[in-house]
Amino acid sequence: MTVHHVKLGTTPLNEQVRQGVNMPGNMSAGRGGADPRTPPSPAPLTDAECAWLEKLEKAVDEFWNELTEWERRFMEELLERFRRHGDRTRISPKQWDIVTRISEKIV
Numbered sequence: 001m002t003v004h005h006v007k008l009g010t011t012p013l014n015e016q017v018r019q020g021v022n023m024p025g026n027m028s029a030g031r032g033g034a035d036p037r038t039p040p041s042p043a044p045l046t047d048a049e050c051a052w053l054e055k056l057e058k059a060v061d062e063f064w065n066e067l068t069e070w071e072r073r074f075m076e077e078l079l080e081r082f083r084r085h086g087d088r089t090r091i092s093p094k095q096w097d098i099v100t101r102i103s104e105k106i107v
Helices: 012-019 047-062 069-088 093-106
Strands: none
Touching: 047 069, 047 093, 069 093
């Protein structure tokens, strides 16, 4: 039987992992680090987006019973963040997709 010895930590990737380079949670390079897998933060809301959320808030109250329990919780949490932070509220593209689906249902 032949035993092959492998010296660990000699490949560039292993060396980077050992040093924590470009690893999630490595905040030495600032917010999100230099990790290209970290998506940028969504931009602040535009005036039109704020107006739409205000209109949607009124529609949610009116059509509350037509929403599923999950949609109600989602909208409650989103609208609460919007009331607190206004145009600084961050909404991801996936969240906008959900908002659009709910909007089509009630507006």
